[in-house]
Amino acid sequence: MGQTIVEKITQSHMTEGPDRPLRTGDVVSLRPRHVMTHDNTAPVMKKFKAIGAKRIYDPRQPVFCLDHDIQNRSESNLAKYAEIESFAREQKVDFYPAGTGIGHQIMVANGYVVPGSLVVGSDSHSNMYGALGAVGTPVVRTDAAAIWATGEFWWQIPRSVRVELSGALRDGATGKDVIVTLCGLYNEGEVLNAAVEFTGPGVAGLTMDERLAISNMTTEWGALVGWFPADSVTLEYLRQRLAALAARGIARYDETDIVAWETHPIEPDRDAAYAARIELDLSEISPHVSGPDTVQTMRSLADIERDKIAIQKAYLVSCVNSRLEDLEAAARVIQGKKVAAGVELYVAAASAEVQEAAEARGAWQTLLEAGAHPLPPGCGPCIGLGVGLLESGEVGISATNRNFKGRMGSREAQAYLGSPEVVAASAVAGYITGPRPSDGRRPEYQFQELKARGVRAREQVAIREGFPERITGRLVFLPRDNLNTDGIYGKDYTYRDNMTAEEMARVVMENYDPSFKEKMRPGDVLVGGHNFGTGSSREQAATALQAAGIPLVIAGSFSQTYLRNAFNNGFICIECPELVERIKTEQATAIAGGELTIIPGDELQIDYSNGTVTYRDDVFDFPALGSVPQSLVVAGGIENLIRTRLGLD
Numbered sequence: 001m002g003q004t005i006v007e008k009i010t011q012s013h014m015t016e017g018p019d020r021p022l023r024t025g026d027v028v029s030l031r032p033r034h035v036m037t038h039d040n041t042a043p044v045m046k047k048f049k050a051i052g053a054k055r056i057y058d059p060r061q062p063v064f065c066l067d068h069d070i071q072n073r074s075e076s077n078l079a080k081y082a083e084i085e086s087f088a089r090e091q092k093v094d095f096y097p098a099g100t101g102i103g104h105q106i107m108v109a110n111g112y113v114v115p116g117s118l119v120v121g122s123d124s125h126s127n128m129y130g131a132l133g134a135v136g137t138p139v140v141r142t143d144a145a146a147i148w149a150t151g152e153f154w155w156q157i158p159r160s161v162r163v164e165l166s167g168a169l170r171d172g173a174t175g176k177d178v179i180v181t182l183c184g185l186y187n188e189g190e191v192l193n194a195a196v197e198f199t200g201p202g203v204a205g206l207t208m209d210e211r212l213a214i215s216n217m218t219t220e221w222g223a224l225v226g227w228f229p230a231d232s233v234t235l236e237y238l239r240q241r242l243a244a245l246a247a248r249g250i251a252r253y254d255e256t257d258i259v260a261w262e263t264h265p266i267e268p269d270r271d272a273a274y275a276a277r278i279e280l281d282l283s284e285i286s287p288h289v290s291g292p293d294t295v296q297t298m299r300s301l302a303d304i305e306r307d308k309i310a311i312q313k314a315y316l317v318s319c320v321n322s323r324l325e326d327l328e329a330a331a332r333v334i335q336g337k338k339v340a341a342g343v344e345l346y347v348a349a350a351s352a353e354v355q356e357a358a359e360a361r362g363a364w365q366t367l368l369e370a371g372a373h374p375l376p377p378g379c380g381p382c383i384g385l386g387v388g389l390l391e392s393g394e395v396g397i398s399a400t401n402r403n404f405k406g407r408m409g410s411r412e413a414q415a416y417l418g419s420p421e422v423v424a425a426s427a428v429a430g431y432i433t434g435p436r437p438s439d440g441r442r443p444e445y446q447f448q449e450l451k452a453r454g455v456r457a458r459e460q461v462a463i464r465e466g467f468p469e470r471i472t473g474r475l476v477f478l479p480r481d482n483l484n485t486d487g488i489y490g491k492d493y494t495y496r497d498n499m500t501a502e503e504m505a506r507v508v509m510e511n512y513d514p515s516f517k518e519k520m521r522p523g524d525v526l527v528g529g530h531n532f533g534t535g536s537s538r539e540q541a542a543t544a545l546q547a548a549g550i551p552l553v554i555a556g557s558f559s560q561t562y563l564r565n566a567f568n569n570g571f572i573c574i575e576c577p578e579l580v581e582r583i584k585t586e587q588a589t590a591i592a593g594g595e596l597t598i599i600p601g602d603e604l605q606i607d608y609s610n611g612t613v614t615y616r617d618d619v620f621d622f623p624a625l626g627s628v629p630q631s632l633v634v635a636g637g638i639e640n641l642i643r644t645r646l647g648l649d
Helices: 005-012 041-051 075-091 103-109 124-132 141-150 175-185 201-205 208-221 232-246 255-263 301-307 324-334 352-361 363-369 420-429 501-507 540-547 560-568 577-586 588-592 627-635 638-645
Strands: 014-016 027-030 034-037 062-065 094-096 118-121 135-138 153-156 160-166 195-199 225-227 276-281 288-290 298-300 313-316 344-347 395-398 414-417 447-449 470-477 525-527 552-555 572-575 603-607 612-615 618-621
Touching: 005 014, 005 118, 005 135, 005 160, 005 195, 005 225, 027 627, 034 103, 034 141, 041 075, 041 141, 041 638, 062 075, 062 103, 062 141, 075 094, 103 118, 103 124, 118 124, 118 141, 124 135, 124 208, 124 225, 124 232, 135 225, 141 153, 141 560, 141 638, 153 560, 153 627, 160 201, 175 208, 175 276, 175 288, 175 298, 195 208, 208 225, 208 232, 208 324, 232 255, 288 301, 298 301, 313 324, 313 420, 324 352, 324 363, 324 420, 344 363, 344 420, 352 363, 395 420, 501 540, 525 577, 525 603, 540 560, 552 577, 552 603, 560 572, 560 627, 560 638, 577 588, 577 612, 577 618, 627 638
Parallel strands: 034 062, 034 118, 062 094, 118 135, 160 195, 160 276, 195 225, 313 344, 313 395, 395 414, 470 525, 525 552, 552 572
Antiparallel strands: 014 027, 027 153, 276 447, 288 298, 288 414, 470 603, 603 612, 612 618
C-alpha cells in the first residue's frame, strides 16, 4: 500500500524509526528544515539552557520572529526582546525584530518553506506552511528546545483525511468562506488531530493567498496539517518570491529547485490509505460568518445580515487574512466611504513588506481615509494584546482565525469571523453585512469514513533495556470524551510550582471526579474516551497521573498537546479506539447513570512487543511503540534524553 503525503514527507525527514515504509500511528524522530519561534523564544531559551546545552546544533534551522506583543513598550518586554536578539546574534540564528511582520508570513515569504519540506513552529498556526506543499505543524516549547539542541524532535504520524475540491468559487466567495464553511459543516471532530490533504480539480482555481488562509485555519478545524499540492500557482508564487529575495541577496532555493518540483511533483501515492474523505463543491460556497465565540457555529451572510447585528469594532489583522489580496479586497469595498459612527476599524498588515505593497498600490491609504486605525505589522487584537480590544458588551467582526470567548478582549463581548470584504462592509454599515447580495448557498455534508483501508498489520518490535515488554493492570474506565486538562489537574494547582509528586497525586482528577483518588490504586491502567487531554497545555495533567502510579493511559484518541507533554515526561499513552468503544458498549448502563469512574473488575494485559491489549480474552491492536517512544520513557523524558545524547549526564 502506498503512502499519504504526510507519511511520504515524514519518511524523507526521518532520523530514527521503523525500518519499513512509514504509516499512520508510527512515532519517529525527525529533522525539520526549520523551526520558528516568536515571542516564546524566551521560554524556549530557558528550557534550552536548563538542559545544559550551550550551542544550537544547526543555526540554520531556527528562525526567531518577534510578532506577538510588539505594541508592548514596557521596560520588561523590551528587555526580553533585547535578550532574544542578543541570543540570536550569539548563536548566528536568523532574527526578525518586532515590526517585520507575523512569523508565519515571514516564513512563507522569505523562502523558509518549500514543497516537500517539513517546517514546524512553536505556534498553533504553523499549519499554514502546507499551502506551499510542505508539511507544516505545531510543536510545543520543549520540542523547540530539543530541535535547537539536537536538530531533531519526535512526532507521531497522524491519520490523513482527503478533501476533494471540485468546481470554482463564485464572485463574492473567498478562501476564508471555504474554511469557515468547513469548520461549521464538519464540526464533530471529523478531522480532529488529522492531516488534511486538499486535492481535486478545484484546487487550481484557488489563489496562493486563499490557500494560505485555508491552511492557516485548518488549525481551528482541529487538524494538525493542512496540505495543498505544489502546482503551477505555487510555483509561480515561488518564482516571484525568488526574484524578491534575490534582490535582497537572499538565496534559499533557486530555479533548478523550482524546475525539479515542477517535473517531479511531490504528491501522495495513488493507493495511499486515508481515514476519511470529504467532497466539497466550491461553486456551492457563499459568504458565511463564524460565531459568535466559536468557529463551529456558522451562519450564511444572507441569513445573519437580516438581523442587523450591530458592531462596535472591526478587524483586518492576523496571519490568516492580512495579505495584499485581503487588504485590496477590503479597500475596494470601502473605497469612497467612511467607517460608521460608533465603529472602530483596526488594520495591520501581515508584514512590513505587505504594508509597503499596499501603500504603493493605494489600498492602505484607502483604508486610512475611510477611518481605519493602523497597527504595526504583527499580531495584536487577535490574541488580546495591544490596543483596540473588545470591551464588555461589545460586538466585533474580524478577519482573524479565532473568536474564542475572551480571546480578543472581554469575556462579556462577542466575536464573529468573516472575510476581509465582510469586515469592510460591516465597518461601513455598522452591522454585520456584506458588500453585495448573497444567496446563502452552502454545500451538502459529504463525509465518508474509510477505516477499513487503514488497517495495520500486527508487528513485533524490539524492546529496549529498561522498557517493559508487557504489563498487567486493573481497568479504570473514564467514559467521557473530550476530558480536558482542567478536569485532570485543576487550575488551582497549575501555577503552584512547589507541589510535590505526592501532593499532585492527591488532587489528580479532582475537577472531573472528586472520588477518583479513593477508587484508583497504583498500577491501574486508565482507559479514557476520545480526545483525551484536550484544553490547555499544562503538562501536570500528564505528570499528576504519573505521580499517582498509573503506568499508562489508553484512549480512543488524544489531544496532540497532551500526547506530547506525556511522552516528553516519559509517560506512556496509546490509542486503541476499538477497545474504548467495546468498553463503552458494555458499560452503557453505568454511563447513563452518570458514573464518572467505572471499575468493572477486569484486568488489562498490554503487550508492548507486538502492540496488543488483551481484555476478556479478546485482543485489540494499537500502533506498537518503537525505539523513539521507548527511549523517551526509559530516559524519563525528553530533557533527560537530550542531556544523555549531548553527554551532559
